[in-house]
Amino acid sequence: MTADRSGAVDRRGGTSDAPRPVFETTRGVRVPSITAAEMRAVDRAAVDDVGLPLLSMMENAGRNLAKASRAVVGGLPQDAAVLAGGGGNGGGGLAAARHLANHGTDVTVVLDRDRDALEGAPASQAAALDATSATLVHGDGAVHDAVDVVLDVDLAIDALVGYGLTDELDGTAADLAQVVDQGSKRSLSLDVPSGFDATTGDAPGRAVHPDATLTLALPKTGLDGVPGDLLLGDIGIPDGVYERADVPAPDPSVFGGQYVVALAVVDA
């Protein structure tokens, strides 16, 4: 079954008429897909209209990401590298790094920018991370340091860029994506593999090609063609928020008591 993707605005500001992919859980529950613009409207309604704190959703994202890493590795990773950007995606990665460190994983976080450049929720996540055993690498030399770390660890977590990608991946984020692709034993992306457009699935430049992606709340329309397994994480957004954003809410049986479920494409 496919649904109309008309009205989906791609990163170039154009409109995609491609049919929307439909996903389903392993128990056969259908899950609609949404564009980056729709997900941004959901996030905005959650924070501005309902008062759900951004840090709460980010905490849920990070905790689910730490949990999903067990599925990718086959147990708690002994060591992990978290490649993090400066936006909401990076903030989720920093939260996952804290959860993994709290549970005994030897974590190295590589930021794609100076730590002083972080603001808002990601800066709060970095401050909380300081109270763990995790090591943070940032600024000049981050890519060089990342090469050694990523080669060694059980898992590389890609939290560089999510649905906020504009144009092709560039700068340190692009270099780190390449390090993950060329050097990691296993990799797990948050929300969207960095470098892929969440709405269209295009990857015009360098991009991470992960073993698995944990997408948040609802799968994004561009995820039907990306490599690797697809997981869906519940970040606690209530039904009324989807209604306010004019987006179909996931059926309650999608999660059915779980916080991370596997998805497959029904029809692309």
Ligand SMILES: NC(=O)C1=CN([C@@H]2O[C@H](COP(=O)(O)OP(=O)(O)OC[C@H]3O[C@@H](n4cnc5c(N)ncnc54)[C@H](O)[C@@H]3O)[C@@H](O)[C@H]2O)[C@@H](O)CC1
């Ligand atoms: N409610 C929310 O808003 C939540 C959002 N979360 C995550 O946050 C993401 C959205 O956050 P944002 O809107 O901050 O966007 P992103 O974090 O996806 O992207 C913005 C960051 O990517 C960089 N960037 C964008 N295009 C780039 C390019 N071509 N090359 C290199 N760097 C580039 C920007 O400099 C900025 O630091 C989602 O994908 C999701 O994973 C989660 O943390 C949970 C809560």
Ligand SMILES: [K+]
């Ligand atoms: K990502």
